[in-house]
Amino acid sequence: MPVSARRSQPVRARGFSMVETLVALFVLAVGVLGVTALQATSLRGGSSSHQRSQAVLIAYDLMDRLRANRSAALNGDYNRAVDDDLPSGDGAPPLADDDLAEWFNTRLGLLPGGAAAINCGADGTCTVSVVWDDSRAEAGATARQFDFTSEI
Template sequence: MHKQQAGLFLLGRLSLQRRGSNEQGFTLIEILVTLFILAVGLLGLAGLLFEGMRNNQGAYLRTQASILAYDMADRMRANSAPAQNGDYGPFSTALVQSVTLPSCVGTTAGCSPADRVTADQMEWTQQVQGTGSDMAMLPGGEGTIAYDSGTGVYTVTIQWDEGSRGGDAGEDIVGDNSYTVNFSL
């Protein structure tokens, strides 16, 4: 190597060592900024997870309500003679004071069509309100049956208690805790 090249080589090594000795690694401020960014990201992830769980619970309750509404519709179809006369409605589970089944329920002889209406209404009330069970299908569940004699259309509505969810602009979503089925026999 020439002397000039050797001198430049040594000068380069010294400057690298000098520059490297001033840098000690990350500063405390850089670490704090990194932790802050990480914390904001984790908070966003937790919020997303919470909102997803709340939407999942709302979908579950809506499914339970649809099962209960169609259960009553099927009961009416099975006992169609009184149902066509409008004997199932108007009815509200909120107005039921005592859920007592007719004595014919559970007997081998079965129930008359009129007793079957009462039995269907009381069994449905037990399901909606969760009486006689460890857990209600719907929290604060209430069911109503309305009958329009002019059109022959039944309307079965199920409502329940659920925390309101916010929409895009911060407004509450209305009617998210109600499920309605309209049908005729």
């Protein structure tokens, strides 16, 4: 076969072109960004869920303390508003202030910006409201609240 006959045949392309490679990299980058956003949303949701679980356990713990010292709870020794000063235990009777001080320092400290309101009526119905800062989990959400009402 003469040399001129070989040149007239089309040249076969091999491998990927630069445009195909760039499109593949773009698609891969968009996929990685989507997975990253999904992971960040999952972490925020998990953190918020953990804090809510902590709030539930903390409220149940206080309700058990109220049941253990029922007479003081019915007298209103445990009652407090969210913005009241933190109790300081002195080790002397009445023991409700010691119980509250220990609860606020060890339990409520598990929540970011944790605060609580307690209201026990003479009929034996008590409400514990736990409030915490949940701004990391959801933009614009500054506080969450869990209310637990039970008879002691």
